[in-house]
Amino acid sequence: MPDFTAFKSLVPVRPDDIDMNRHVHNSKYNDYVLAARYDQMERCYGMSMDAFIERGLSWVVRASYIEHKRPLHIGDTAEVETRVEEIEGRSVKVGFLITKEADGKAVAKGWLDYVLVSLENGRPQTIPEDIVAIYSI
Amino acid sequence: MPDFTAFKSLVPVRPDDIDMNRHVHNSKYNDYVLAARYDQMERCYGMSMDAFIERGLSWVVRASYIEHKRPLHIGDTAEVETRVEEIEGRSVKVGFLITKEADGKAVAKGWLDYVLVSLENGRPQTIPEDIVAIYSI
Amino acid sequence: MPDFTAFKSLVPVRPDDIDMNRHVHNSKYNDYVLAARYDQMERCYGMSMDAFIERGLSWVVRASYIEHKRPLHIGDTAEVETRVEEIEGRSVKVGFLITKEADGKAVAKGWLDYVLVSLENGRPQTIPEDIVAIYSI
Amino acid sequence: MPDFTAFKSLVPVRPDDIDMNRHVHNSKYNDYVLAARYDQMERCYGMSMDAFIERGLSWVVRASYIEHKRPLHIGDTAEVETRVEEIEGRSVKVGFLITKEADGKAVAKGWLDYVLVSLENGRPQTIPEDIVAIYSI
Numbered sequence: 001m002p003d004f005t006a007f008k009s010l011v012p013v014r015p016d017d018i019d020m021n022r023h024v025h026n027s028k029y030n031d032y033v034l035a036a037r038y039d040q041m042e043r044c045y046g047m048s049m050d051a052f053i054e055r056g057l058s059w060v061v062r063a064s065y066i067e068h069k070r071p072l073h074i075g076d077t078a079e080v081e082t083r084v085e086e087i088e089g090r091s092v093k094v095g096f097l098i099t100k101e102a103d104g105k106a107v108a109k110g111w112l113d114y115v116l117v118s119l120e121n122g123r124p125q126t127i128p129e130d131i132v133a134i135y136s137i
Numbered sequence: 138m139p140d141f142t143a144f145k146s147l148v149p150v151r152p153d154d155i156d157m158n159r160h161v162h163n164s165k166y167n168d169y170v171l172a173a174r175y176d177q178m179e180r181c182y183g184m185s186m187d188a189f190i191e192r193g194l195s196w197v198v199r200a201s202y203i204e205h206k207r208p209l210h211i212g213d214t215a216e217v218e219t220r221v222e223e224i225e226g227r228s229v230k231v232g233f234l235i236t237k238e239a240d241g242k243a244v245a246k247g248w249l250d251y252v253l254v255s256l257e258n259g260r261p262q263t264i265p266e267d268i269v270a271i272y273s274i
Numbered sequence: 275m276p277d278f279t280a281f282k283s284l285v286p287v288r289p290d291d292i293d294m295n296r297h298v299h300n301s302k303y304n305d306y307v308l309a310a311r312y313d314q315m316e317r318c319y320g321m322s323m324d325a326f327i328e329r330g331l332s333w334v335v336r337a338s339y340i341e342h343k344r345p346l347h348i349g350d351t352a353e354v355e356t357r358v359e360e361i362e363g364r365s366v367k368v369g370f371l372i373t374k375e376a377d378g379k380a381v382a383k384g385w386l387d388y389v390l391v392s393l394e395n396g397r398p399q400t401i402p403e404d405i406v407a408i409y410s411i
Numbered sequence: 412m413p414d415f416t417a418f419k420s421l422v423p424v425r426p427d428d429i430d431m432n433r434h435v436h437n438s439k440y441n442d443y444v445l446a447a448r449y450d451q452m453e454r455c456y457g458m459s460m461d462a463f464i465e466r467g468l469s470w471v472v473r474a475s476y477i478e479h480k481r482p483l484h485i486g487d488t489a490e491v492e493t494r495v496e497e498i499e500g501r502s503v504k505v506g507f508l509i510t511k512e513a514d515g516k517a518v519a520k521g522w523l524d525y526v527l528v529s530l531e532n533g534r535p536q537t538i539p540e541d542i543v544a545i546y547s548i
Contacts, residue, residue, distance in 0.1 A: 014422070015449050016301065016442035018294040020348070025290060026171075026198050027164035031427035034163075038426050038485065049485070061163050063204040068197070074294070074449065074460070151285070152312050153305035153436060157429040157485070164427065168290035175289050175348065186348070211312065211323070211431070300445075300472050301438035308437075334479070335437050341474040 005137050006083040007044040009036035010101060013076045023071030029078075029108045030066065033096045036080035047134050057125065059114040062091065066110035070100070077101040084135050090124040091115045092135060142274050143220040144181040146173035147238060150213045160208030166215075166245045167203065170233045173217035184271050194262065196251040199228065203247035207237070214238040221272050227261040228252045229272060279411050280357040281318040283310035284375060287350045297345030303352075303382045304340065307370045310354035321408050331399065333388040336365065340384035344374070351375040358409050364398040365389045366409060416548050417494040418455040420447035421512060424487045434482030440489075440519045441477065444507045447491035458545050468536065470525040473502065477521035481511070488512040495546050501535040502526045503546060 011032045019025035042048035052058055072078055079101045086093040092114045098107040116125045127135075148169045156162035179185035189195060209215055216238045223230040229251045235244040253262045264272075285306045293299035316322035326332060346352055353375045360367040366388045372381040390399045401409075422443045430436035453459035463469055483489055490512045497504040503525045509518040527536045538546075 011425070012423075012446075014442060014446045016293070016299060016439075016445060019290070020292040020294070020296050021195070021197075022294050026201075027167045027290065028427075030164045030167070031425060034427060035423075035425045042486070058158065060158075061205055063202070064163075065200070065202045067200045075453070148288070149286075149309075151305060151309045153302075153308060153430070153438065155431040156427065157431070157433050159431050162427060165290075168288060171290060172286075172288045179349070212316070295469065295471075300475075301441045304438045304441070332432065334432075337476070337478045338437075339474070339476045342472055 004084040004135075005044075006081050007036075007040045008079055008081045009039040011035050011078040011080055013072050013074060013078065015074060018074055021071075023073050024076075026068070029068070029098060030064065032078050032080050032098060033082065033094075033112065036082055036096070037094065040082060045134050045137065047131070053119065056119045058117055058119050059092075060117050062113045062115045064110065064112040066108055068108050069106040072098075072100060072107055078107065079104075085111060087127065087132055087135050090126055092127070141221040141272075142181075143218050144173075144177045145216055145218045146176040148172050148215040148217055150209050150211060150215065152211055155211055158208075160210050161213075163205070166205070166235060167201065169215050169217050169235060170219065170231075170249065173219055173233070174231065177219060182271050182274065184268070190256065193256045195254055195256050196229075197254050199250045199252045201247065201249040203245055205245050206243040209235075209237060209244055215244065216241075222248065224264065224269055224272050227263055229264070278358040278409075279318075280355050281310075281314045282353055282355045283313040285309050285352040285354055287346050287348060287352065289348055292348055295345075297347050298350075300342070303342070303372060304338065306352050306354050306372060307356065307386065310356055310370070311368065314356060319408050319411065321405070327393065330393045332391055332393050333366075334391050336387045336389045338384065338386040340382055342382050343380040346372075346374060346381055352381065353378075359385060361401065361406055361409050364400055366401070415495040415546075416455075417492050418447075418451045419490055419492045420450040422446050422489040422491055424483050424485060424489065426485055429485055432482075434484050435487075437479070440479070440509060441475065443489045443491050443509060444493065444523065447493055447507070448505065451493060456545050456548065458542070464530065467530045469528055469530050470503075471528050473524045473526045475521065475523040477519055479519050480517040483509075483511060483518055489518065490515075496522060498538065498543055498546050501537055503538070 013024055017024045017028045038049055079099045082094050082096045085095045093111055095111045097109045100107055116127050118125050150161055154161045154165045175186055216236045219231050219233045222232045230248055232248045234246045237244055253264050255262050287298055291298045291302045312323055353373045356368050356370045359369045367385055369385045371383045374381055390401050392399050424435055428435045428439045449460055490510045493505050493507045496506045504522055506522045508520045511518055527538050529536050
């Protein structure tokens with residue numbers, strides 16, 4: 001059973017993320033995780049989204065799950081921890097935990113199930129061995 | 138076992154919903170479901186979000202799950218069907234199915250688990266009997 | 275001095291457009307105008323954005339101005355009227371007026387200055403005669 | 412003629428800011444300026460938006476103008492410089508310049524005209540002397 005590394009990225013809350021409830025809009029947590037993955041693909045795994053695109057590949061979300069614990073507000077910064085939970089065949093399951101940077105309290109947690117697709121025809125692709133290796137750290 | 142009614146709302150795709158993959162951004166499907174619920178709360182259940190707020194109540198999302206089947210593109214219109222799947226204690230589980238209006242093909246499906254909260258202190262509230270009745274159609 | 279036709283599109287407010295002030299977020303009015311232009315390009319001028327892209331062309335905003343009169347709220351629908359004000363060389367100036375559909379009151383007005391660019395190299399292009407004609411109705 | 416101080420804030424581009432043209436969506440530059448102002452109100456002027464709200468006051472945008480020079484892309488960070496250009500009666504005009512942090516090149520520039528309003532009734536208010544002083548640095 002592999003034990004993959006968790007990485008962290010900071011995502012500051014922007015005023016345009018705030019909704020009528022005066023906290024960060026639900027959908028934005030998904031965007032914070034996306035921002036963290038982009039950052040970590042380049043900085044932590046050493047293969048940026050651009051590098052995937054240059055190889056004619058991209059990742060699409062097949063399914064996702066999120067649980068909300070406490071909202072973030074204007075002025076807060078999200079700390080987004082993600083970790084590869086499973087990598088197999090054509091898909092990678094990425095778990096995430098969002099905390100409020102200031103106090104470390106849980107904001108949301110969940111997972112995303114990504115499928116690797118060909119940019120040419122949009123079809124799912126078996127993840128090449130070298131990419132499995134890159135993500136298996 | 139109750140069998141609740143499904144309702145439908147149309148949500149046209151806007152150009153600002155499109156992301157770098159040239160289809161509707163993942164997070165936006167959640168926003169389409171939110172738009173459909175607002176529409177249906179007023180039009181189908183006869184109790185708008187404003188009516189909840191006037192009673193000092195609001196709904197917050199505790200958890201949600203989504204599966205993506207096919208993307209929507211610029212010029213498409215989403216047909217969003219939602220249905221109360223469970224209503225109990227302080228929470229309502231709402232299932233949804235998003236299809237492309239033009240051909241009826243599945244775009245995404247999933248559910249949201251909402252909790253009723255007091256606007257005054259943000260704490261979860263038992264759903265009052267009259268609201269249970271309103272949602273049990 | 276040409277006198278170009280004004281066209282109208284309806285854009286319903288979505289809950290995710292609402293910001294902490296509980297009205298439509300400033301930036302969204304720009305997105306409503308964009309949605310109206312996409313609709314009108316296809317429906318009123320008979321040349322959709324896709325048709326531009328197929329010819330290797332796209333429009334980019336060089337400058338824009340907006341004046342806010344009254345905000346839109348949840349449940350409202352924007353009526354967005356746009357009109358070509360000038361078309362010359364490589365640019366088109368489009369004026370807009372956003373009103374609230376329910377009462378016709380002014381919400382915002384302004385203009386956008388678009389430049390036609392080549393998709394291949396991003397450089398501004400002189401607007402071809404047939405496109406000038408299409409936009410000069 | 413007063414000569415007010417310019418302040419700078421960094422705003423990292425997020426993947427959800429990118430549109431179908433694969434650069435930052437037009438409307439988002441307005442949101443970057445808003446983020447910079449919130450940051451600077453607290454950090455540079457010493458009066459956060461919360462402090463305005465506690466006094467029953469808020470700022471609304473009456474008009475704005477923006478000129479786009481070069482787009483920002485995924486992975487870029489915006490450097491947003493803002494400066495009070497005029498403060499008089501009920502309004503403040505704030506000029507801005509957005510550059511790409513990596514090379515200092517101009518991305519966009521423009522201004523926003525803000526009006527101080529009462530939170531209670533939404534009506535414009537004469538800017539109190541102490542707030543004029545706070546903004547006149």
